Amino acid sequence: MEKLIISPAPHIHSGDSIAKNMYGVLIAMVPALLASLYFFGLGALIVTLTAVAACVLFEFLIQKYILKSEITIMDGSAAITGLLLAFNLPSNLPVWMIIIGALVAIGVAKMSFGGLGNNPFNPALVGRVFLLISFPVEMTTWPVVDPLATTYLDAETGATVLGILKEGSASLPAISDMIIGNIPGSIGEVSAIALLLGLVYMLIRKIITWHIPVSILLTVAVFTGILYLVDPQTYASPLVHLFSGGLMLGAIFMATDYVTSPMTFRGMWIYGVGIGLLTVIIRTWGAYPEGVSFAILIMNGFTPIINFYVKPKRFGEKPKKA
Amino acid sequence: MRTFRIGGIHPAENKFAAGKKIKTAAIPKQVVIPLAHYIGTPADPIVKRGDVVMVGQMIGQASGFISANVHSSVSGKVVKMDVQLDASGYKRPAVFIEVEGDEWLETIDRTPDIKRECTLSKQEIVDKIKAAGIVGLGGATFPAHVKLMPPPGKKAEVLIINAVECESYLTCDHQLMLEHAEEILVGVTILMKALEVNRAIIGIENNKKDAIQLFKKLAVNYKGIEVETLKVQYPQGGEKQLIDALLRRQVPSGTIPVEVGAVVQNVATTYAVYEAVQKNKPMIERVMTITGKDAPSPGNYRVRLGTYLSSVVEEAGGIPEGTGKIVGGGPMMGRSLMNLNIPMAKGSSGVVFIREAESIRKPVKNCIRCTKCVTVCPMGLEPYLLMAQSERNMWPEMETNRTMDCIECGSCSYTCPSNRPLLDYIRFGKSTVGGIIRSRTSK
Numbered sequence: 001m002e003k004l005i006i007s008p009a010p011h012i013h014s015g016d017s018i019a020k021n022m023y024g025v026l027i028a029m030v031p032a033l034l035a036s037l038y039f040f041g042l043g044a045l046i047v048t049l050t051a052v053a054a055c056v057l058f059e060f061l062i063q064k065y066i067l068k069s070e071i072t073i074m075d076g077s078a079a080i081t082g083l084l085l086a087f088n089l090p091s092n093l094p095v096w097m098i099i100i101g102a103l104v105a106i107g108v109a110k111m112s113f114g115g116l117g118n119n120p121f122n123p124a125l126v127g128r129v130f131l132l133i134s135f136p137v138e139m140t141t142w143p144v145v146d147p148l149a150t151t152y153l154d155a156e157t158g159a160t161v162l163g164i165l166k167e168g169s170a171s172l173p174a175i176s177d178m179i180i181g182n183i184p185g186s187i188g189e190v191s192a193i194a195l196l197l198g199l200v201y202m203l204i205r206k207i208i209t210w211h212i213p214v215s216i217l218l219t220v221a222v223f224t225g226i227l228y229l230v231d232p233q234t235y236a237s238p239l240v241h242l243f244s245g246g247l248m249l250g251a252i253f254m255a256t257d258y259v260t261s262p263m264t265f266r267g268m269w270i271y272g273v274g275i276g277l278l279t280v281i282i283r284t285w286g287a288y289p290e291g292v293s294f295a296i297l298i299m300n301g302f303t304p305i306i307n308f309y310v311k312p313k314r315f316g317e318k319p320k321k322a
Numbered sequence: 323m324r325t326f327r328i329g330g331i332h333p334a335e336n337k338f339a340a341g342k343k344i345k346t347a348a349i350p351k352q353v354v355i356p357l358a359h360y361i362g363t364p365a366d367p368i369v370k371r372g373d374v375v376m377v378g379q380m381i382g383q384a385s386g387f388i389s390a391n392v393h394s395s396v397s398g399k400v401v402k403m404d405v406q407l408d409a410s411g412y413k414r415p416a417v418f419i420e421v422e423g424d425e426w427l428e429t430i431d432r433t434p435d436i437k438r439e440c441t442l443s444k445q446e447i448v449d450k451i452k453a454a455g456i457v458g459l460g461g462a463t464f465p466a467h468v469k470l471m472p473p474p475g476k477k478a479e480v481l482i483i484n485a486v487e488c489e490s491y492l493t494c495d496h497q498l499m500l501e502h503a504e505e506i507l508v509g510v511t512i513l514m515k516a517l518e519v520n521r522a523i524i525g526i527e528n529n530k531k532d533a534i535q536l537f538k539k540l541a542v543n544y545k546g547i548e549v550e551t552l553k554v555q556y557p558q559g560g561e562k563q564l565i566d567a568l569l570r571r572q573v574p575s576g577t578i579p580v581e582v583g584a585v586v587q588n589v590a591t592t593y594a595v596y597e598a599v600q601k602n603k604p605m606i607e608r609v610m611t612i613t614g615k616d617a618p619s620p621g622n623y624r625v626r627l628g629t630y631l632s633s634v635v636e637e638a639g640g641i642p643e644g645t646g647k648i649v650g651g652g653p654m655m656g657r658s659l660m661n662l663n664i665p666m667a668k669g670s671s672g673v674v675f676i677r678e679a680e681s682i683r684k685p686v687k688n689c690i691r692c693t694k695c696v697t698v699c700p701m702g703l704e705p706y707l708l709m710a711q712s713e714r715n716m717w718p719e720m721e722t723n724r725t726m727d728c729i730e731c732g733s734c735s736y737t738c739p740s741n742r743p744l745l746d747y748i749r750f751g752k753s754t755v756g757g758i759i760r761s762r763t764s765k
Contacts, residue, residue: 010732016739117688314702316572
């Protein structure tokens with residue numbers, strides 16, 4: 001016995017780590033990734049590899065040469081940003097645009113605020129929205145589903161469900177196709193079932209709690225349900241809204257981002273309901289057919305004020321008699 | 323199965339000494355009996371150098387309300403009145419006694435016979451408990467008799483016996499319950515009488531099935547005593563958490579349990595109460611657990627107060643190879659010891675050897691705002707926020723965010739995936755905010 005370690009309690013630790021949580025999220029995204037590779041083939045592969053590689057590389061370069069700080073690319077958070085960015089892109093987007101999106105996501109939205117834990121807005125969504133307003137045509141030209149396709153930039157394109165709703169140009173695909181993912185759209189958003197599988201995994205591993213996804217989906221279902229009951233001719237049914245566009249992807253993987261979502265269960269409800277309402281408002285009356293990304297980014301902006309005013313249920317807050 | 327309603331964690335139990343019979347540790351050549359307890363004012367010494375004392379003889383007189391008498395745990399000669407480094411990490415007053423023989427005061431009944439009848443009045447019981455120097459043996463060492471005297475206007479309705487032992491590794495209470503169930507139940511009836519309540523609940527966690535079975539079987543012979551099985555969840559042994567689990571009542575912030583009609587006593591304290599009231603035996607020894615993942619023979623030992631921990635540990639096979647940290651008490655709330663030349667005190671529930679790899683804290687990373695600390699906090703606080711405010715000396719904000727409610731259970735630091743020292747900073751903030759509050763109220 002040479003020397004003993006002295007430190008304040010507690011003297012044991014759960015063994016949980018940032019990397020464990022981040023890799024858990026990556027595992028949860030595997031079903032959706034496989035679905036995108038199946039439905040969009042080569043294009044999905046190129047988009048995914050480019051986005052992930054670019055995000056990890058930019059984080060590495062910024063930490064090594066600009067910040068001269070510890071390199072944290074192995075904690076998995078840059079890879080998540082890359083994969084989420086890819087999930088939000090069409091499978092025929094040119095590589096150089098993806099790289100610009102990755103630079104904005106990692107460089108502007110994440111590292112310029114101080115890296116993991118300090119960014120006010122979801123980096124992948126900032127990257128996506130930047131691309132959407134910079135390249136509106138390329139970002140809204142969606143290849144049609146072509147299982148295991150070998151085409152990339154020259155893929156055949158078609159309208160998304162929400163695009164059809166906005167334009168009224170064609171008839172809607174079947175709900176079953178929407179659930180499985182057999183519809184045009186961003187590569188990671190189309191398969192609701194694969195995304196839900198990821199949600200179940202994250203809930204079992206206790207990586208996230210149910211509050212945010214449930215509050216968002218419930219709000220969208222209720223709000224669109226009311227509109228549908230009022231006028232089924234004008235407004236789409238709640239099922240169409242739930243299983244189309246980026247709602248599942250947003251509710252399960254984007255809105256639940258640790259850093260940019262509230263810290264209390266009550267706060268999560270406010271945040272989730274806000275995202276749900278904004279999503280439906282933008283989809284129904286806005287200029288864009290899809291509003292999930294904007295809704296999440298707007299509510300990201302409200303997160304600090306929610307944390308300031310909404311406190312957890314304190315012990316002894318309302319003493320109950322047995 | 324019941325448990326408390328806010329937060330909580332479930333660390334690996336590692337109760338290696340469970341089921342190990344209580345061994346009586348050898349009487350050492352010298353004891354160093356601390357006059358100070360974990361909380362409260364140290365007792366005033368009433369012996370001087372050269373005095374000859376017997377086992378059970380009072381050597382320190384309680385001074386002040388939150389203070390407890392101290393008795394000699396051995397017979398022999400007082401050789402020194404000095405300060406001694408104790409588990410708190412500070413040098414505090416103690417009585418050094420050189421052991422000669424093992425002569426007990428004649429008034430102490432040392433037979434193993436169980437004495438059930440107690441004809442004493444409420445006040446006589448409280449006085450006897452006070453005279454015996456009994457403190458809470460769960461670790462906080464709050465004088466037991468103080469809890470039996472509710473402030474004017476408050477009335478206890480139910481006595482709660484804390485038999486939870488929610489800290490991992492520790493098994494001393496569990497084993498005590500298996501070996502002295504009848505005595506404990508008599509102790510409960512005595513405490514009920516002292517509090518003038520006709521209902522008592524013994525809360526036991528579900529990882530002690532044998533004790534639950536035994537107590538359920540025996541309790542039918544005692545009127546008003548219920549045994550409740552609780553889901554294993556840390557920190558259920560916290561007074562407020564236990565009351566919430568058993569009664570579904572939450573003690574309001576800044577008040578004591580009797581506010582919701584409850585008084586909580588630890589199970590080992592209850593046993594000490596039995597011994598004091600029925601057997602005239604003051605608080606001179608207790609059961610403690612010596613354990614660890616690599617401990618050569620994890621076990622439960624009955625040890626005289628003032629015995630150096632080194633001598634008990636020697637008896638239990640010594641310090642295992644590769645130990646990085648020695649914890650006095652449980653791993654969640656205990657204190658890391660500088661060495662084993664520390665005397666056993668009333669609050670010493672165990673010695674836990676932690677492997678070197680587990681002893682070293684991992685590098686601190688950024689807070690990723692995962693909400694896990696908020697989710698596990700049993701008091702409904704926001705540890706991440708309190709730490710950030712403590713780092714920035716934002717004391718008024720810390721007070722508003724109820725930092726004084728923190729029970730220092732350590733669930734936040736235990737859980738944090740970024741290894742952030744949440745509780746270290748909250749403790750620092752608590753002591754500063756506590757000082758500010760005291761100076762404000764004293765004006």
